Structures are given as C-alpha cells and as structure tokens.
Amino acid sequence: MAARAALWNDPRLRAALFQAAVIAGVVALGAYLVHNTLVNMARQGIATGFSYLDREASFEIGESLIRYTPADSYGRALVVGLLNTLLVAALGVVLSTVLGTVIGIARLSRNWLVRKLALVYVETLRNLPLLLQLIIWWDVLRVSAPPPRQAWEPLPGVFLSVRGIVFPVPVYSPVYRDMGIAFVAALLAGWAVVWWGRRHRARTGRAVPTATMAVALALGAPLLAFLAGGAPLAWDWPTLRAFNFAGGLSLSPEFAALLFGLTAYTAAFIAEIVRSGIEGVSRGQTEAASALGLKRGQTLRLIVLPQALRIIVPPMLSEYLALTKNSSLAIAIGYPELMSITNTTLNQTGQAVEAIALMMAIYLAISLVISLAMNLYNRRIAFVER
Amino acid sequence: MNGDERKAMIELHHVHKWYGAFHALNDVSLEVARGEKVVVCGPSGSGKSTMIRCINRLEEHQQGQIIVDGIELTADLKQIDAIRREVGMVFQQFNLFPHLTVMENLTLAPIWVRKMKRSEAEELAMHFLERVRIPEQAGKYPGQLSGGQQQRVAIARALCMRPQVMLFDEPTSALDPEMIKEVLDVMVGLAEDGMTMICVTHEMGFARTVADLMVFMDGGEIVERAPPEKFFAAPESERAQLFLSRILSH
Amino acid sequence: MPPRAFGWMRANLFSSVGNTVTTLVALYVIARVAWGVVDWGIVHAVWTAPGGRACEAASHGEGACWAFLREWYRFILFGRYPYFEQWRPLFVVLLFVALLLGSCDRRLWGMRIALLWGAGLAVNLWLMLGGVFGLTYVPTELWSGLPLTLILAIVGLALAFPLAIVLALGRRSRMPAVRGLCVAYIELVRGVPLITVLFMASVMLPLFLPEGTTIDKLVRAQAGFVLFYAAYLAEVVRGGLQAIPAGQEEAADALGLGYWRKTRLVILPQALKIAIPPLVNIFIAGFKDTTLVTIIGLFDLISTASNAITDPNWRGFYVEAYGFIALLYFVFCFFMSRYSQALERSLARDRR
Numbered sequence: 001m002a003a004r005a006a007l008w009n010d011p012r013l014r015a016a017l018f019q020a021a022v023i024a025g026v027v028a029l030g031a032y033l034v035h036n037t038l039v040n041m042a043r044q045g046i047a048t049g050f051s052y053l054d055r056e057a058s059f060e061i062g063e064s065l066i067r068y069t070p071a072d073s074y075g076r077a078l079v080v081g082l083l084n085t086l087l088v089a090a091l092g093v094v095l096s097t098v099l100g101t102v103i104g105i106a107r108l109s110r111n112w113l114v115r116k117l118a119l120v121y122v123e124t125l126r127n128l129p130l131l132l133q134l135i136i137w138w139d140v141l142r143v144s145a146p147p148p149r150q151a152w153e154p155l156p157g158v159f160l161s162v163r164g165i166v167f168p169v170p171v172y173s174p175v176y177r178d179m180g181i182a183f184v185a186a187l188l189a190g191w192a193v194v195w196w197g198r199r200h201r202a203r204t205g206r207a208v209p210t211a212t213m214a215v216a217l218a219l220g221a222p223l224l225a226f227l228a229g230g231a232p233l234a235w236d237w238p239t240l241r242a243f244n245f246a247g248g249l250s251l252s253p254e255f256a257a258l259l260f261g262l263t264a265y266t267a268a269f270i271a272e273i274v275r276s277g278i279e280g281v282s283r284g285q286t287e288a289a290s291a292l293g294l295k296r297g298q299t300l301r302l303i304v305l306p307q308a309l310r311i312i313v314p315p316m317l318s319e320y321l322a323l324t325k326n327s328s329l330a331i332a333i334g335y336p337e338l339m340s341i342t343n344t345t346l347n348q349t350g351q352a353v354e355a356i357a358l359m360m361a362i363y364l365a366i367s368l369v370i371s372l373a374m375n376l377y378n379r380r381i382a383f384v385e386r
Numbered sequence: 387m388n389g390d391e392r393k394a395m396i397e398l399h400h401v402h403k404w405y406g407a408f409h410a411l412n413d414v415s416l417e418v419a420r421g422e423k424v425v426v427c428g429p430s431g432s433g434k435s436t437m438i439r440c441i442n443r444l445e446e447h448q449q450g451q452i453i454v455d456g457i458e459l460t461a462d463l464k465q466i467d468a469i470r471r472e473v474g475m476v477f478q479q480f481n482l483f484p485h486l487t488v489m490e491n492l493t494l495a496p497i498w499v500r501k502m503k504r505s506e507a508e509e510l511a512m513h514f515l516e517r518v519r520i521p522e523q524a525g526k527y528p529g530q531l532s533g534g535q536q537q538r539v540a541i542a543r544a545l546c547m548r549p550q551v552m553l554f555d556e557p558t559s560a561l562d563p564e565m566i567k568e569v570l571d572v573m574v575g576l577a578e579d580g581m582t583m584i585c586v587t588h589e590m591g592f593a594r595t596v597a598d599l600m601v602f603m604d605g606g607e608i609v610e611r612a613p614p615e616k617f618f619a620a621p622e623s624e625r626a627q628l629f630l631s632r633i634l635s636h
Numbered sequence: 637m638p639p640r641a642f643g644w645m646r647a648n649l650f651s652s653v654g655n656t657v658t659t660l661v662a663l664y665v666i667a668r669v670a671w672g673v674v675d676w677g678i679v680h681a682v683w684t685a686p687g688g689r690a691c692e693a694a695s696h697g698e699g700a701c702w703a704f705l706r707e708w709y710r711f712i713l714f715g716r717y718p719y720f721e722q723w724r725p726l727f728v729v730l731l732f733v734a735l736l737l738g739s740c741d742r743r744l745w746g747m748r749i750a751l752l753w754g755a756g757l758a759v760n761l762w763l764m765l766g767g768v769f770g771l772t773y774v775p776t777e778l779w780s781g782l783p784l785t786l787i788l789a790i791v792g793l794a795l796a797f798p799l800a801i802v803l804a805l806g807r808r809s810r811m812p813a814v815r816g817l818c819v820a821y822i823e824l825v826r827g828v829p830l831i832t833v834l835f836m837a838s839v840m841l842p843l844f845l846p847e848g849t850t851i852d853k854l855v856r857a858q859a860g861f862v863l864f865y866a867a868y869l870a871e872v873v874r875g876g877l878q879a880i881p882a883g884q885e886e887a888a889d890a891l892g893l894g895y896w897r898k899t900r901l902v903i904l905p906q907a908l909k910i911a912i913p914p915l916v917n918i919f920i921a922g923f924k925d926t927t928l929v930t931i932i933g934l935f936d937l938i939s940t941a942s943n944a945i946t947d948p949n950w951r952g953f954y955v956e957a958y959g960f961i962a963l964l965y966f967v968f969c970f971f972m973s974r975y976s977q978a979l980e981r982s983l984a985r986d987r988r
Contacts, residue, residue, distance in 0.1 A: 019813035026817065033844045040843045111655050112648035113662040127969035128962055129924035131931075132938060136962075139954050202504035205497070287444050288481035288540075292495035292547060293470040302494065306485050325829035332931050339831060352839040360828045360836070367827030383484045383529050 037353065046350045050358075053078070059344055061336045063252055074345050081341035082362060088258055088337065089324040095263040096323065097316070100270025107275045118271065125268035131329050133265055138257035138333040145253070148244055159238055159245060166238040166250040175229030179222040186221035190214030254335040258327065266323045270316060277312035278304065310381050317374040324366055338362060394453075395420045395551055395582045396441060401450035403436060403606075410436045411447065412606040418551075418599075423583045425593040425614075428603035429629060434586040437603070438553045441584070442473045455550055471499065474544030478556040480536045482528040488515070488539050489524040492546045500547065507546070514542040518572050534565025538572055545576075552576065554585040590634060594618065602626045676700055688950035704953040705960055708944040712960060715780020715940045721772065725783035728760045732786045740975055742982075757791065776854040780935035782964065784854075788926040788936075792861035793869070793919055799862065800869030805899065807874055818870075825867035831928050834860040838932045857929050861922070868918055876911030877903065913983065916976035920969050937961045 041048060053075035061068055064080045065087060106118035125133070142162060146152060151161035157168035170176070190213070197210030238248035251259075281304050289299040328339035338359060346355035396418040403411040411433050418424050426434045439445040441452060443459060443466045452459040454469045483491050492511035496502040502510070515521040518538040528536055537557060544552060554573065558566040570592050577583060577596045587593065593600060593614055600617040602610040602625075610617070610626045621627045649659045680699025684706070685691035691701040705712075714722045735756045739749055764783065767773035779787070806818035825833065837860030841851055880903060888898040930938045941957040944950070 015811050019811050022817065023813050036846050037840075037843045040847060043847065110648070110651060111658050111662075113659055113666075117662060117666075123970065124966070127920075127924075127966045127973065129927040129938075129965055131927040132958065132962060132965065135938065135942075136954075136958055139958075143952070143954065201497075205501045205503040205506070207501070282479075282481075284477060284479050284481035285483065288475075288477060288483070291442055291444065291470060291473075291475040291477075292543070293467060293499040294495060295467070298498055302498070303483055310485075328829040328831045329928070329931075331831065339829070343835075346839070353843065356832065356836050356840065360824075360832050363829060363832065364824060364827040381485075383527065 041353075044350070048351070048354070050354055052345075052349045052351050052354070055349075057345070057348075059348065061341070062334075063255060063336060074349070077341050077345065078338070078358070081336060081338040084335070085324070085327050085337040085339075088255070088262065088327045088330070088335075089320075091259055092262045092266065092323050092327070093320050095259070096266035096270055096319075099263060099267035101274050103267060103271035104274025104278070107271060108278060122268045122271050125265055126272075130261070130265050130326055131332060134257060134261040134329055134333055137261040138253065141253040141257050148240060151240075151245075157235070157237055157248070161245075162253070163244050164250055164252045165256050166245045166248045168235045168237045168247075169249045171234040171236050173229070173232040173234070175226060175232050178229060179225045182221040182225040183218065186217045189221075190217045193217070252335070254330070254333050257333055258330050258335050262323055262326055265326075266319055269319050269322075273312055273315045273319065277308040280311045281307045310383075313377055313381075314374055317370055317377070321367055321370045324370075325363060328363075394418060395422070395455060396584070397451070397453040398437070398441075399451040399453075401437075401440065401447045401452060403433075403440065403445065403447045403449075410606050411440070414450070414603075414606075414608055416601065416608065416611075418582060418584060420550075421580050421582055422598045423577050423596050424585070424599045424601055425597040426584065426586045426601045426603060427588065427590075427593070427629070427633075428609075432603040433606040434603050435555050436606075438475075438555060438584055438586055441551075441553060442470055442475055444475075471547060472550045473553060474547055474549035474551070475553045476537070476540050476544055476555065476557045478559050480528075480533075480540045480560070482536055482540055482543070484528050486527075487524070488526055488528065488531070491528070491539060492543050495543070496546050510546055511542070514545045515539075517545070517575070518542045519568075532565060533561045534568045537561065537565075537569045541569070541572055541576075551582045551584070554583065554587065556586050556588070558587065558589060588633060590618070602629065604629070688947075688953070691950075691953075701953050701956055704944075704950055704956050707950065708947075708957070709960070711781075712937065712940045712944055712957065713781045714783065715935045716778045717780060717783075718772075718774060718778065721766075721774060724763045724766070724771070724774075725779075725781070728763050728783045729786060731756055731760055731763075732790060753794070757794065760787070776852050779854065781937055781940045784929075784934065785923070785926045785936050788858060788861060788929060789919070789923045792858060792926075793865055793922055795858075795862045796865040796869050799866040800873050801904065803866060803870035804873035804877060807870065808877060822867045822870055825864055826871070830860075830864050830925055831931060833864045834928055834932050836860065837863070853932075853934060857932060857934055861925075865918065865922055868921075869915065872911050872914045872918060873907060875914065876907035876909075879910045880906050909983065913976050913980040916972060916979065920972050920976070923968060923972070924965065937964065 038048070054073050056070075057072055057074045057077045058070045059077070060070055061077060061080055063084065065083045066080060068076060068080050103118050103121060106114050107122070109115050109118070141160075141164070145160060145162045148159075148161045148163055151159040153159055159166050193214050194210045197208045197213075201207050236247045238245040238250070285303050285307065286299055289303045294302070327337055330337045331340045331343055334340070342355050342359040346352045349355070394417040396416070398414055398416040401411055401414040402409070414433070414437055416424075416437075426437070428434050436445055440447045441454065441459070446461075447459075455472055457465050457469055459465065459469055482488075483494070486494065489508065489511055492514065493502075493504065493507035496507040496510060497504060512521060512524065515524055518541055520535055520538055523531060523535060523539070528539065531539065541552075541557075557573070558569050561569065566589070570589060573583070573585070573592065574596055583596075585593075585596075597614045600610075600612055600614050601608055602617070602621075602623070604625045610621060610623045612622075617626070618630070621630055650656045676698065677700050680695050681702055682691050682695045682699060683702050685694055685701065685703040688701070688704065691703050695701060710719075710722065714725050717725050735753060738744060738752070744752075762769065763771070764779060764787070765774065765776070803818050803822060806814045807822065809815050809818075834857060837856045838853070841856050841859065845851065884902060884906065885898065888902045893901065926936055927938050930936050930942075938961065941961050945952060945954055945957050
C-alpha cells in the first residue's frame with residue numbers, strides 16, 4: 001500500500017506556504033514604507049492626495065501645443081508636458097527611422113568609403129552617453145550659434161540663430177483643406193487601382209503598372225486641387241524684428257537640440273537593426289530566387305524584404321520605446337516635457353510621491369501600448385511552424 | 387536541323403575560377419548532352435559545387451567559356467536570365483521561402499518570371515506536387531514539413547519552371563537517413579523521364595543506378611571521367627581510388 | 637601601385653559612375669573635415685597660457701586651447717576630491733581597469749574572479765572613503781568625476797546581478813504569486829525612464845525611512861541604479877535560461893538534485909555563460925547612463941566638465957572639455973563593445 005506523503009513534504013502545500021510567506025513579506029514591507037512615508041510627510045507638513053492637480057500652477061511654460069497660462073492648473077500643465085513629450089517622440093520616431101534606414105543600408109553599400117563612414121557614425125554615436133550628446137547639441141545651438149542679426153541662412157528663408165531655427169510656412173488657405181481631401185481620396189483610389197491590378201494579373205497574367213498609376217494619382221490630385229483653387233501660395237516669411245524673428249514656424253534651441261540629438265542617437269541603433277535584418281535573411285534565399293530567374297528587384301520585394309521586416313520590426317519598436325523614454329532627458333536642457341514639468345510641480349507643491357507616481361504611470365501606459373503593438377505584430381507575422 | 391547538330395546541352399571549355407588567391411576551378415572542361423545524367427563526386431573543397439553554381443551564374447567564372455543550350459554565359463544580364471529560365475537548381479539547404487505556402491513557393495516564379503496566369507500556374511504546381519507525391523501539402527508552410535518533404539517541394543518548385551536541365555547540389559546531405567530514399571526516388575523518376583541532370587552527391591547507390599557519366603573532381607580539377615561501371619570497378623587515378631575506398635567502406 | 641590594391645580600389649570605390657562620384661564626394665568631405673580638425677587641434681592650438689583670455693588671444697579664436705585641459709584635467713577627472721588625496725581615486729580607477737581587463741580572460745572565470753572582485757571592491761571602497769587604517773575620511777559628497785562614474789556603474793551592476801538572478805528564476809517559477817510579483821516588477825521598471833527611478837530614489841527614499849535616519853545621496857542614486865538595472869539584467873538572464881535545452885533540467889531532476897542544487901550546479905552556470913555577451917552590452921549602457929546622476933546633483937564627469945567651463949578665469953572652452961570626457965567615454969565603451977563581440981564569437985564557437 002502506498003504511504004501518504006508526510007504533510008510537510010507535500011509539494012503543493014509547500015508551494016502554497018512559500019507563496020503566502022512571500023506575499024505576506026511584500027505586503028508587510030509595503031505597509032511599513034507607506035506608514036513611514038505618511039508620518040514623514042505629515043511631519044514636514046506636506047499634503048497628500050491628488051487635489052493639487054486642480055490648483056493654480058503659476059509657472060510659465062516656454063512652448064506648448066495647447067493654450068496655457070500660469071493661471072491654469074497643474075493638471076493642465078502636466079497635459080502640456082505630455083503633449084510635448086509625444087510631439088518630440090513622434091517626430092523623433094519618423095526622422096530617426098528614415099535616417100537610420102539610410103545609414104543601415106549604407107553599411108551594406110558596395111562602396112568601401114560609404115560603408116566605413118556609416119560605421120564611424122554608428123560607432124561614435126552608440127559609444128557616447130546620450131545626455132552628453134544632447135548637451136553638446138544644445139551648446140552648439142545655444143552658444144556657438146550666431147545672434148539673430150547674423151543668423152546663418154543655409155536655405156532661403158530658413159534662419160539658424162541663438163534663438164533657434166525658424167522656417168517659412170505657407171499662410172493657411174481653404175484650398176489647402178481641399179488639397180488634403182483630394183490627397184486622401186487619391187490614396188483610396190490608388191489603393192483600389194492597385195487591388196484591381198493584382199486581380200487582373202492573377203486572372204490574365206499580364207501586369208499593369210498600377211503602382212506608378214497610384215503614385216501619379218496621389219501626387220496629381222492635390223496638385224489639381226491646388227491649381228483649381230487659384231494656386232494660392234502666400235508665405236509667412238520670417239523677418240528680423242528687433243531682437244528676434246517674427247513669422248514663420250520657429251523651433252526653440254531646446255526643442256531642436258532634443259529632436260536632433262534623439263534622432264541622431266536613435267538612428268545609430270536603428271541602422272544596426274536594419275543592417276542585421278537585411279543580413280539576417282540567409283543568402284540561400286536570394287540564391288534560390290535568382291536560380292528561379294527572379295530579377296533583383298523582384299527578389300528584394302517578394303523574398304528578402306518580407307523576411308527582413310520580420311527580423312527588423314520587433315527591435316525597432318523597442319527603439320521607439322527607448323526614444324520616448326529618453327525624451328525625459330530634456331529636463332537637463334530645459335525643454336518643458338513631462339519630466340521637466342513634473343519636476344517643477346513637485347518642487348512647488350512638495351508632493352513628490354504623487355507627482356512621480358503619476359509621471360511613472362504615464363510612461364508605463366505609453367510602454368504598454370507599444371509592447372501591445374509589438375505582440376500583435378509578432379503574432380500576425382510569425383512563420384507558421386510545426 | 388540545328389538541334390541535332392548541336393548535341394551538347396551544357397558545355398564548359400577550360401573554365402578557371404579563383405577566390406582571391408585560391409584556385410577553385412582549374413581548367414575544367416565538360417560536355418553534357420541532352421538527356422545525359424552526370425554525377426559529380428569528390429572530396430569536400432574539390433570544386434564540385436563551385437562548378438555547378440557557375441553554370442547558372444550563382445558564381446562567376448573568370449576564364450573559359452560556359453555555354454548552356456547554345457547561349458553563352460557572360461556578364462550580360464539578359465543572357466543570364468535566359469539561362470536561368472532553362473536551368474533548375476536544387477540546393478542542399480532546400481532554401482524554400484518560409485513566409486509563403488508550398489503552393490505559393492511553386493507558383494511564384496511561373497507567375498512573375500514566365501508571366502503565367504495564376505490558375506495556370508496553380509494547375510502546373512499541383513501537377514508537379516503529384517509528381518513528387520505530396521499533393522496534400524499544398525496549403526502548408528515549409529516549417530510544417532519534414533526535411534524530405536521540403537526537399538521534394540524544392541524539386542517541384544524548380545520543375546515548375548519547366549527547365550531543360552536540373553542541377554542538384556548535394557540534395558540529400560542535409561537530410562536524416564530515413565528521408566534520403568524518398569528524395570532519391572523522385573530524382574530517379576526524373577532521370578527515367580529523360581531530364582538532363584548534373585548531380586553533386588555522395589550517394590553512390592544512386593549514382594550507379596542513374597548516371598551515364600561519373601565525374602571525379604579533386605583540388606578544382608576533373609581528375610577522372612568514366613561511365614559508372616568502369617569508374618566503380620576500376621578507377622584509373624590514385625586519388626579516385628583513395629576516395630572510393632573511403633566512401634564505400636561502410 | 638601593386639595590382640592587388642588597384643583591383644580592390646576598382647571593385648570597392650570606382651566600380652561604376654555613381655560609385656566613383658560618391659567616392660570623390662566622400663573623399664572631399666573627409667579631407668575638409670580632417671583639415672579643419674588638424675588646423676584647429678594642432679596648427680593653431682595653444683599649449684600653454686596663464687588664463688582663458690590669454691589663451692583665446694593667442695590662438696585668435698581659431699585654435700584649441702589645450703592649456704585649458706592642462707590646467708583643469710585633474711578637476712575634470714577627480715572633481716572636488718581633496719587635492720592632495722587624489723592619488724586615492726587614481727588608484728581606484730587603475731584597480732577597476734585592471735580588474736576589468738583581468739575579467740576578460742576566460743580562464744579566470746569562476747569563484748576566483750568573484751573573490752578578486754569582492755576584494756577589489758572592498759579595497760576601493762576603503763580608498764575612497766578612508767577613515768580607517770590611516771587614511772583620512774572623505775565624505776561621499778566630495779566623490780566626483782571618473783571614480784564616481786566607475787563606482788556607480790560597477791557597484792550598481794554587481795549588486796543588481798544577484799537580484800536579477802532571483803527575478804529571472806522567479807519569473808520562470810510555477811508558483812503564480814512569485815511569478816506575478818517578478819513579472820510586475822520587471823515590466824514596471826522597464827516601462828519607465830531611468831531618470832524617473834533616480835528621482836524616485838533621490839526624493840522618495842528619505843520619506844520611506846523612519847524619522848531621523850538619513851541616507852547618503854550617493855547611496856540613494858546607487859539604489860536607484862541597482863533597482864533599475866536588476867530588471868534589465870533579469871531579462872538577459874531569462875534569455876540565458878530559456879536557451880538551455882530542456883533536457884538539462886530533466887537530467888538533473890532524474891539524478892535527484894533538489895531545486896536549489898539543480899539551479900546552482902546545472903542551470904545557472906550554463907545560463908550565465910550564454911548570457912554574458914548581452915550582459916556586457918547592458919554594462920556598457922549602464923556606464924553611459926551614469927551621466928544621469930548629474931541631473932540629481934551628483935558630481936560626475938559631465939558636472940565636472942560643465943563646472944570647468946564656467947570658471948570665471950577660463951570661460952567657454954566647451955569643445956576642449958566635452959571633447960575630453962567624450963574621449964574617455966568613447967574609449968571605455970568602444971573597447972568594451974569590441975570585447976563583447978569577440979566574446980560572443982568565441983562562445984558561439986565553443987557551442988558548435
């Protein structure tokens with residue numbers, strides 16, 4: 001007859017007890033910390049709770065996407081900071097992807113000089129701390145840049161000075177809205193054309209240059225709308241007034257430094273991701289495609305790129321997340337994003353715990369969204385295997 | 387008629403290839419007639435794979451002439467494309483496209499290179515899938531198949547382009563022993579149907595069954611060429627004797 | 637020109653019209669930049685000067701002021717550490733570098749290297765802090781520059797490592813409570829920027845402790861580092877654990893080893909070996925991230941350099957100062973990354 005295991009040796013019981021002990025320990029530690037915190041905060045006369053978010057902020061914010069005055073609440077200030085973070089992150093993601101892809105492909109160029117120059121770029125930027133790079137960009141833009149009167153003009157209308165970078169922008173006209181509508185319509189029509197072309201080829205074997213047609217549509221329709229509306233092209237040209245430029249779109253040195261610094265740094269990492277993605281597709285794939293008679297362009301489009309993208313996209317999304325988190329370094333150069341504004345808030349209200357917890361929650365939410373996107377992508381495109 | 391006079395399907399005349407300082411192919415000359423089956427054997431590093439990869443321009447030869455079905459192989463892209471349409475290749479590592487189903491693997495080239503209609507291409511693909519005896523796998527992905535099945539799909543994929551010549555680069559070397567037979571059976575069937583074949587392989591049983599000509603290579607040169615009966619029974623060169631004694635000992 | 641070189645140039649630089657144009661443009665750009673650097677750094681540079689104004693005058697604003705670095709290099713490297721005791725942080729730096737170089741040799745891996753590191757860290761701690769055995773006490777507020785950076789990085793990762801192993805093992809545990817806690821910790825920490833964790837440590841840690849106790853600012857920053865990097869290291873260790881074939885654990889179970897023995901003797905040694913190259917990469921990232929402590933008021937290399945630039949007597953030598961510390965960071969990080977790549981190759985060879 002089999003003997004019953006001694007109670008003490010029953011693995012399930014032991015596991016349950018162990019877990020209970022762990023949870024009890026964590027809860028006890030948590031309670032201890034919370035208790036100390038409350039005592040300390042009471043002693044220092046710091047309030048608790050999130051009601052401070054409704055109080056008047058009474059500090060200035062240099063750049064904001066929405067209207068903000070010092071009379072607005074801390075809550076609104078936080079929103080301003082969040083929007084600034086998202087703005088820098090969105091622009092940074094787009095620019096660094098473009099730059100990174102170019103450099104990544106340059107790393108695989110036939111030209112030895114181009115390969116080595118790309119390598120120098122990647123190795124230099126990856127081996128220097130990001131904060132140092134941001135500070136260098138900021139100093140270059142702030143200190144070495146000329147005063148507005150002697151601003152540098154690399155392109156007509158674009159001025160670089162100590163006050164930042166200023167671009168000419170077209171004055172808004174209703175025709176632009178029509179152009180936008182035309183563009184969207186053209187995109188939809190173009191997509192329909194491409195879809196039809198694919199079906200046509202499947203049915204008859206003859207290819208129609210639908211891609212070119214779609215591109216022509218996307219470019220031509222807005223152009224037609226533009227011309228039909230009378231071709232309004234009034235520019236808001238930056239002009240020098242007293243100590244600064246007026247008109248046009250201006251970027252502060254802080255914003256420019258943050259954007260360029262983050263872009264250049266992240267592009268170096270993206271370059272490596274793109275390079276290893278393309279190299280990661282085994283040579284046998286290109287050989288098999290060539291042996292079947294596929295031309296270089298077809299091989300790239302049908303065989304290499306689909307497989308390379310599978311390797312590239314997950315680490316790319318991680319880089320985007322890293323870029324968003326790295327934008328918090330803006331606190332060191334004075335751009336008012338989420339971290340900076342949280343810092344000012346907690347300095348003024350003294351409610352460090354709430355402010356920091358709120359900020360961390362927001363960053364965490366952004367991270368989770370990107371992780372979710374990554375998981376969805378991975379699940380959809382994974383190679384089907386046994 | 388032109389076709390009868392030009393007997394050779396593939397001609398190599400004094401072909402040389404270097405990798406840097408390494409002389410990979412040394413004065414290689416070979417003629418393969420239409421319908422002939424040539425088996426190339428030799429120790430590793432002897433240039434066997436290099437030679438057949440030169441035939442469809444996966445490698446470039448630096449000296450000598452390679453002529454396939456009357457078309458000379460040069461740097462001219464048009465001629466290379468024309469040759470690749472007529473020459474099918476089966477790789478040691480299968481090289482199936484993992485992101486496409488078996489059916490899509492087979493129909494890809496007929497649709498994009500021979501501009502076939504999709505329905506025609508799929509009919510063709512099913513025909514060859516039945517030929518290699520796995521028609522039920524058409525909707526699966528390569529990752530879901532065994533090694534032997536994958537290689538048979540690779541053979542079908544090459545056949546879908548209706549090549550005049552089939553090149554095999556050690557097709558069974560990456561397979562588990564119990565799957566080698568199913569692939570060799572397909573290759574024997576192809577041979578019996580009259581396909582011109584050049585096969586690099588260590589499978590001597592297959593060679594004895596199928597080959598019209600045995601070519602032994604070593605150190606980048608063709609050391610010996612003879613019909614299989616003569617080659618296996620009485621190899622002339624010492625190197626061939628050494629090779630055969632090693633490979634046939636187990 | 638030897639024919640081989642000529643052929644190489646033909647293939648790699650001038651193979652087509654487009655290629656040739658690119659090569660010429662690139663050569664032109666490189667030449668301009670190189671000339672500019674040489675002109676600024678050597679031709680017009682000033683090597684000795686009594687003060688910043690004089691230095692600028694001597695170089696006509698066109699050249700580097702190396703006199704600035706000769707005057708300030710000790711401050712940039714060692715910061716506010718008492719001038720006559722600076723041999724101590726120098727020794728600390730040298731000892732760390734020696735230990736790092738020694739750890740590269742795989743033959744030393746194992747218990748011996750761990751003990752060496754333990755002894756080294758203790759010695760360095762004593763050297764920096766002093767107060768016993770004949771060295772004068774130097775409070776942590778005065779620790780700055782390169783030794784501070786090295787201490788933050790090395791001690792940070794040394795302490796994060798055991799925590800990371802616990803987290804990684806916990807994440808693979810079959811007990812849901814343990815696994816849940818570990819996953820929550822790792823995902824939370826990896827979802828926020830390091831600066832927020834440092835802020836949390838710097839601002840909130842004093843609130844967490846009972847009334848009256850104070851923690852050193854350096855210790856707070858170090859704690860933030862440890863908590864942050866433990867999560868990243870845990871993911872790397874988890875990768876190593878996952879890479880071990882399942883048969884290893886089964887064989888250990890079949891032999892009757894308990895959980896802890898099995899983990900210690902069979903699983904962890906193999907997992908850690910696989911995990912070492914990505915581990916080195918995290919160390920490099922950690923080394924670069926030590927710069928963030930400048931934001932919470934610790935005096936690392938960026939702070940010392942910034943301070944040197946704002947000295948009234950020697951104002952505005954940004955390029956020299958930042959160039960100097962950039963060089964330091966680059967040398968460390970570049971050689972560590974080269975080592976990590978070489979290590980990865982040699983470990984991959986072993987496994988085949």
